[in-house]
Amino acid sequence: MKKLINAVGDVVPDTLRGMAAAHPSLRVDVENRIVLRASGPTSGKVGLVSGGGSGHEPLHAGFVGFGMLDAACPGEVFTSPVPDQMIEATKAVDGGAGVLHIVKNYTGDVLNFEMAAELCADEGARVLSVLVDDDVAVRDSTYTAGRRGTGATVFVEKMAGALAEQGAPLEAVAAMARTVDDRSRSFGVAFSAGTVPAAGKPTFDLGPAEIELGIGIHGEPGRSRERFREARELVRLAMDALNTDLPFSGDVLVMVNGMGATPLMELYVAYGEVDAYLREKGATATRCLVGNYVTSLDMAGFSITTCLLDAELTSLWDHPVETPGLRWGR
Amino acid sequence: MKKLINAVGDVVPDTLRGMAAAHPSLRVDVENRIVLRASGPTSGKVGLVSGGGSGHEPLHAGFVGFGMLDAACPGEVFTSPVPDQMIEATKAVDGGAGVLHIVKNYTGDVLNFEMAAELCADEGARVLSVLVDDDVAVRDSTYTAGRRGTGATVFVEKMAGALAEQGAPLEAVAAMARTVDDRSRSFGVAFSAGTVPAAGKPTFDLGPAEIELGIGIHGEPGRSRERFREARELVRLAMDALNTDLPFSGDVLVMVNGMGATPLMELYVAYGEVDAYLREKGATATRCLVGNYVTSLDMAGFSITTCLLDAELTSLWDHPVETPGLRWGR
Amino acid sequence: MDTAFFLRWIAVVTERVRADRDHLTDLDRAIGDADHGANLDRGFTAVEEALAAKPPETPADVLTTTGTTLIRKVGGASGPLYGTLFRTLGRSVGDVPEVSREELAEAFAQALAAVMKLGSAQEGDKTMIDALAPAVQEMRTSFDAAARAALDGARATTPLRARKGRASYLGDRSIGHQDPGATSMALMIDALRAA
Amino acid sequence: MDTAFFLRWIAVVTERVRADRDHLTDLDRAIGDADHGANLDRGFTAVEEALAAKPPETPADVLTTTGTTLIRKVGGASGPLYGTLFRTLGRSVGDVPEVSREELAEAFAQALAAVMKLGSAQEGDKTMIDALAPAVQEMRTSFDAAARAALDGARATTPLRARKGRASYLGDRSIGHQDPGATSMALMIDALRAA
Ligand SMILES: Nc1ncnc2c1ncn2[C@@H]1O[C@H](COP(=O)(O)OP(=O)(O)O)[C@@H](O)[C@H]1O
Ligand SMILES: Nc1ncnc2c1ncn2[C@@H]1O[C@H](COP(=O)(O)OP(=O)(O)O)[C@@H](O)[C@H]1O
Ligand SMILES: [Mg+2]
Ligand SMILES: [Mg+2]
Ligand SMILES: [Mg+2]
Numbered sequence A, B: 001m002k003k004l005i006n007a008v009g010d011v012v013p014d015t016l017r018g019m020a021a022a023h024p025s026l027r028v029d030v031e032n033r034i035v036l037r038a039s040g041p042t043s044g045k046v047g048l049v050s051g052g053g054s055g056h057e058p059l060h061a062g063f064v065g066f067g068m069l070d071a072a073c074p075g076e077v078f079t080s081p082v083p084d085q086m087i088e089a090t091k092a093v094d095g096g097a098g099v100l101h102i103v104k105n106y107t108g109d110v111l112n113f114e115m116a117a118e119l120c121a122d123e124g125a126r127v128l129s130v131l132v133d134d135d136v137a138v139r140d141s142t143y144t145a146g147r148r149g150t151g152a153t154v155f156v157e158k159m160a161g162a163l164a165e166q167g168a169p170l171e172a173v174a175a176m177a178r179t180v181d182d183r184s185r186s187f188g189v190a191f192s193a194g195t196v197p198a199a200g201k202p203t204f205d206l207g208p209a210e211i212e213l214g215i216g217i218h219g220e221p222g223r224s225r226e227r228f229r230e231a232r233e234l235v236r237l238a239m240d241a242l243n244t245d246l247p248f249s250g251d252v253l254v255m256v257n258g259m260g261a262t263p264l265m266e267l268y269v270a271y272g273e274v275d276a277y278l279r280e281k282g283a284t285a286t287r288c289l290v291g292n293y294v295t296s297l298d299m300a301g302f303s304i305t306t307c308l309l310d311a312e313l314t315s316l317w318d319h320p321v322e323t324p325g326l327r328w329g330r
Numbered sequence C, D: 001m002d003t004a005f006f007l008r009w010i011a012v013v014t015e016r017v018r019a020d021r022d023h024l025t026d027l028d029r030a031i032g033d034a035d036h037g038a039n040l041d042r043g044f045t046a047v048e049e050a051l052a053a054k055p056p057e058t059p060a061d062v063l064t065t066t067g068t069t070l071i072r073k074v075g076g077a078s079g080p081l082y083g084t085l086f087r088t089l090g091r092s093v094g095d096v097p098e099v100s101r102e103e104l105a106e107a108f109a110q111a112l113a114a115v116m117k118l119g120s121a122q123e124g125d126k127t128m129i130d131a132l133a134p135a136v137q138e139m140r141t142s143f144d145a146a147a148r149a150a151l152d153g154a155r156a157t158t159p160l161r162a163r164k165g166r167a168s169y170l171g172d173r174s175i176g177h178q179d180p181g182a183t184s185m186a187l188m189i190d191a192l193r194a195a
């Protein structure tokens, strides 16, 4: 395992130290693993807290800043953070208008955020939670833990963050977060697995012509192992899965996301195919992100996330944002 | 070889098609392989043209836009573009104030840009060229082709671009580009080689505990093969090389750049070490980029580029920029 | 069983988790995200420190400190679940210097209910519950019987299709692998015999 | 040698470049960036098309079209260098229907000078010059002699330390590998014998 790290056990604090040094706009509590806006809580604004395992950078810490999150709680690599972090973060960002927890749907994240929210409520804080569950590779039924939260997290954090920045009340911000999640879908494909530093080897092995379809972001294998195909076919496969679940129409926000080890060049090749697919269906990609936004360490592969836009969502997307990972309008 | 591409021969046009679809701010001539600002040439502004082999995305096409380049000429993967592209681009961006060619120092880039500049001059255009040659791993002597142009290209394009946007004349923009190059140095380390699609296999093989020191951005091996070390030591090694060549002092702009397959998490770990190193030397990292800016397909590894800032350079760095790959201030 | 017994139990669990760390992680690599061993090792190392820093005075103290520390340090799915298990055990045995096997068995029954409620998992979902539930049944008989039941329960998860946790994402591909959480649960129950 | 001869020469070169494409790329993988074969194949495929699209009427026409097309299509270091070689050949032989071996030898001498000037390389720098320069020396004797000299020159690049082009970045590590450009140059000279 050749990783640009010091000791395996120091990966998360070392990452946070680096983020702190790189981004004066962030206040990073390395010991307690909380990343906040350096500007402190905004009085009268709903506070947005998210968090999850590390290894998905820039998610979540890279999305702390004006127009998006107020705090991020990074856990160990691929391991949900603990309630203490969420409780501290919730206190730190409460500007008097309540706090929204944005939780990706994984048993660990859900349970830990649940415990934190209960304890915060016990202490009198106003906390609402929204679950992000956009991954169509997982059947949402009583026989699973439900759909995973993946790429749509970026959309939820961005648009709910914009609404919060505009001064909307907690219930409205939570409702918007749910709306964005409802309108978003994701599908991921892996060409190779990433390596968790503490584990020292890839989470799964793939042959030279094998891929995993329907992967999540934690290095877990996907729903099926299949033969490798060209970009056009892979994109079609992913887009068909999204379209079957929630047919495309009108304006669409698209993210073509690299899992950590896929060149930007290839993501653009894929984006070209996504754009063509949407045209075919009579829909239009009016906004997009192409790059590494929700990664899975050094996994090679990609995911596609789409969100059906309307005028309000488009304007929330366009609202200025100033974070290490996403910036425009200021 | 599992790459997210269609046919090996279509990688560059497919990438350009994807960029065109993703970025309405760009005008992409897929057939002639020229990427321009959609807004057209700015009258009275010096036009900035750069270009080089593909596979380094976001460099260069991702840096076309307000405050940076006016045009990029992408060649085949790792192969310099041809004079026709540069001639067309030069004509297209000439707003009457002349055109600056920003050329990375590789024999191919130099020769092709030279031919283009001569032909443009023959047709009456005012063209100046600057060479970017920042890579300290290569001894600059009569016994080499000179130092390679790598990470500093981003700095040169950004700061010369800002000055051009402010209305400076061609000579001043060229002089600024040279100043930035003079004050910038780079050093790169590879953990694994990338795979050129047309070649189908990695450009070199490394054992599980081997790394290449002093690599360029075209998958060529480095100056020496050594044993793998922890981030702190690798950063120290790179920083020592930079510091020996041009001692650090005062304000420093730092880029910790991923070569394409290195997780952002690890780049932050490295940035933390860079920051500490500079403090030790009594210098300060006052501006930075941490991410994938000058990549080498799916190579794993990183490079560090530094530039000694003064007040003018800092303000040029801070000047608004709006490109797919770099954006702030608007 | 006194405070020393419970301290020994936790010490044995800590030691075995450390020894089995890579095995647990490998099980989690197959159907999860390759961190279960690391998670528990981190958790019980913190428990060890917490217990050393402030020596507990009652069995409940040992169990509650263990549970709270796991919740604070583990994260993931197993942190809140194991944390809740130990905290519920602590709350159930109450503020007494000695606990009988019957009392412990009753506490385990309550802990099982709490963990099932928190994770909304049933027996057969291919989780730690599949080791815990049969062990609770046998706890009144003997620790030996409980340990055997837990180990059998863990082994019996192999042919199951996961319905909870990360492994459920795999659908049918989760079949054929033993559940990491059930495996670590069996380890904990088995450690009661060595305490 | 008439127009047909030069067309045959370019056709043989095109065919052999295609056949040796992977070999040339492998040589470039060792001390360059693994594209030399791909570059030349792309270039000569375009040359083939250009010559077919507008059949040339003179030897100079064949050579100039070849050179211009290479400059327009190859890129990299070898594009301008080979392009200049063929364009200089075209300019030197002049607007005549037939070219003698002496005239071609003189044209090659001029082309060598042009390529050396453009790339500011000397013999011994481990570049295509190391195959071209000795071939030019022997061109007046016979194509066979020229081809032998070029092949020997290419082989003799193996022990050299590169001083120009990408391979120079490797310093001493460039030693022990045959230069891809010298290898392709030898191929082109050798193809004269088959034309
Ligand atoms: N809802 C649940 N109820 C009970 N146990 C569960 C549940 N979800 C997961 N588990 C247990 O947790 C184990 C995984 O723990 P761990 O790997 O530490 O956490 P994570 O899945 O967050 O990485 C599984 O093997 C399973 O036994
Ligand atoms: N300055 C130079 N003069 C002459 N030949 C050169 C020079 N630089 C490079 N070459 C030749 O070009 C060859 C490499 O060509 P190619 O791989 O197509 O281009 P690139 O190096 O741009 O990838 C080298 O093997 C060498 O023979
Ligand atoms: Mg986990
Ligand atoms: Mg090249
Ligand atoms: Mg796990």
Ligand SMILES: [Mg+2]
Residues within 6 Å of the ligand: D028, D032, D033, D034, D035, D036, D076, D166
């Ligand atoms: Mg080459």
